[in-house]
Amino acid sequence: MPLVAGVDSSTQSCKVVIVDADSGALVRSGRATHPDGTAVPPAAWWDALQTAIAGAGGLDDVAAISVAGQQHGMVALDEQGNVIRDALLWNDTRSAGAARQLIEEVGAAEYVRRTGVVPVASFTATKLRWLRDAEPDNAARVAAVALPHDWLTWRLRGFGPAGQSPLGPDLAELTTDRSDASGTAYFSPTTGDYDRELLVRALGHDAVLPRVLGPGEAAGQVGSLIVGPGAGDNAGAALGLGAAEGDCVVSIGTSGTVFAVTPEPVRDATGTVAGFADASGVFLPLVATLNAARVLDAIAGLLGVDHAGLAELAAQSQPGAHGAVLVPYFEGERTPNLPDATAGLTGLTLASTTRPHLARAAVEGMLCGLADGLDAVIAQGVQPRRLLLIGGAALNPAVQTTAAQLFGVPVHVPTPGEYVAMGGAVQAGWVLAGRRPAWVVDTAAELAADPQPVIREQYARARSAY
Numbered sequence: 001m002p003l004v005a006g007v008d009s010s011t012q013s014c015k016v017v018i019v020d021a022d023s024g025a026l027v028r029s030g031r032a033t034h035p036d037g038t039a040v041p042p043a044a045w046w047d048a049l050q051t052a053i054a055g056a057g058g059l060d061d062v063a064a065i066s067v068a069g070q071q072h073g074m075v076a077l078d079e080q081g082n083v084i085r086d087a088l089l090w091n092d093t094r095s096a097g098a099a100r101q102l103i104e105e106v107g108a109a110e111y112v113r114r115t116g117v118v119p120v121a122s123f124t125a126t127k128l129r130w131l132r133d134a135e136p137d138n139a140a141r142v143a144a145v146a147l148p149h150d151w152l153t154w155r156l157r158g159f160g161p162a163g164q165s166p167l168g169p170d171l172a173e174l175t176t177d178r179s180d181a182s183g184t185a186y187f188s189p190t191t192g193d194y195d196r197e198l199l200v201r202a203l204g205h206d207a208v209l210p211r212v213l214g215p216g217e218a219a220g221q222v223g224s225l226i227v228g229p230g231a232g233d234n235a236g237a238a239l240g241l242g243a244a245e246g247d248c249v250v251s252i253g254t255s256g257t258v259f260a261v262t263p264e265p266v267r268d269a270t271g272t273v274a275g276f277a278d279a280s281g282v283f284l285p286l287v288a289t290l291n292a293a294r295v296l297d298a299i300a301g302l303l304g305v306d307h308a309g310l311a312e313l314a315a316q317s318q319p320g321a322h323g324a325v326l327v328p329y330f331e332g333e334r335t336p337n338l339p340d341a342t343a344g345l346t347g348l349t350l351a352s353t354t355r356p357h358l359a360r361a362a363v364e365g366m367l368c369g370l371a372d373g374l375d376a377v378i379a380q381g382v383q384p385r386r387l388l389l390i391g392g393a394a395l396n397p398a399v400q401t402t403a404a405q406l407f408g409v410p411v412h413v414p415t416p417g418e419y420v421a422m423g424g425a426v427q428a429g430w431v432l433a434g435r436r437p438a439w440v441v442d443t444a445a446e447l448a449a450d451p452q453p454v455i456r457e458q459y460a461r462a463r464s465a466y
């Protein structure tokens with residue numbers, strides 16, 4: 001039984017799973033935390049990966065590995081392979097003005113035609129434009145631009161700054177895949193090519209971009225360990241879940257995302273749905289919110305309870321939280337595109353100002369943003385038959401029951417697992433065997449749709465004030 005490993009280098013942590021390549025059964029796992037903040041030294045991801053690999057018992061008996069990671073983060077490298085500055089992450093909104101500039105210069109419709117997306121602060125191109133204008137000396141030094149999974153894959157293969165890596169700073173050895181490249185806003189998911197003019201427009205000059213590998217194509221080999229192409233984390237989750245037509249995935253981690261695997265590309269000129277590529281050769285229309293699991297963390301902290309306690313409180317409330325509504329834009333918001341917004345709590349009366357109603361309002365507000373996202377994905381022609389609920393907060397019973405009340409389709413909760421890392425393991429199994437593994441994913445809970453229109457009606461009223 002060969003073993004393969006998958007990695008999820010996500011916003012808050014690094015997770016490694018080691019699985020049986022024949023069955024997909026989990027054999028060992030490890031994890032390590034990432035630093036807080038929206039600008040992070042990539043070295044911290046590398047250290048966390050080492051810790052997580054060690055926690056998973058090492059890779060000595062592992063035949064192949066592949067790294068999925070948080071999307072969009074800007075890793076700027078100089079000629080010597082040094083990281084020029086802390087990576088700006090997908091949830092760093094300082095480039096919101098740069099996004100507006102790029103849209104003014106190119107046009108939203110033209111961006112969608114060329115890249116499948118309309119720039120928002122999350123996308124790499126806007127971070128490069130911010131760098132060009134805010135830190136021109138740093139921008140001038142940029143010789144290559146990579147994404148988190150590209151950089152980790154390169155380091156894993158032995159490349160890196162001279163003196164700190166066995167193979168040195170060979171920038172031509174940087175690799176990526178379609179799914180992550182499609183989150184840069186200078187790549188076309190339909191042609192599979194970079195749009196160099198858009199890169200130069202953003203950064204001010206050309207730079208090395210990672211070679212785009214196909215699904216099942218190895219990035220290289222370290223000794224006997226084959227290194228797979230890697231992926232953006234959402235595309236990784238789609239692989240790990242084996243998501244097929246009719247499935248819509250809702251992931252509630254640091255980001256909230258709603259996405260589906262589609263045979264044709266999606267081009268949404270409003271920019272609400274990002275027309276990403278997936279990691280299997282087709283497409284991944286996706287809506288992302290900035291405010292997801294951390295909304296519950298914050299409100300649980302405020303109420304002085306843990307996650308289970310938050311669910312217990314919410315269960316004492318009712319659909320609509322007695323009129324209390326939380327619009328949860330604690331970190332600004334990406335969808336809708338309100339990077340400078342703050343959260344708002346409305347509908348407070350003496351009767352609704354209770355701990356249970358506040359707990360319930362937090363869960364409802366966080367999920368309503370994703371329900372709006374599902375509507376947008378459906379408007380692009382996706383027809384979900386079921387919703388697959390994953391990510392840290394999907395484990396929460398209040399999230400599960402409220403999701404069934406909001407989304408209008410049956411909610412399936414897969415057996416708790418690290419599905420992004422499992423997607424990496426699927427890629428590792430794919431490069432090892434030369435074909436995509438077909439591992440079974442079990443369902444832990446199935447909830448029938450239980451529509452409670454009051455929740456979305458009152459949320460829509462509160463949100464319209466923004």
Ligand SMILES: Nc1ncnc2c1ncn2[C@@H]1O[C@H](COP(=O)(O)OP(=O)(O)O)[C@@H](O)[C@H]1O
Nearest residue numbers: 010011012013253254293307391392393395396
């Ligand atoms: N039972 C739970 N209820 C609500 N939130 C949870 C629960 N378990 C974990 N979380 C939250 O989920 C988040 C981590 O989820 P994860 O999908 O790993 O995020 P990411 O991939 O962005 O790092 C953290 O904010 C954590 O506090």
Ligand SMILES: O=C(CO)[C@@H](O)[C@H](O)COP(=O)(O)O
Nearest residue numbers: 010011070071090253254255
């Ligand atoms: O920006 C997006 C998708 O476009 C986010 O989904 C990031 O990819 C971060 O993922 P998590 O760390 O929240 O899983």
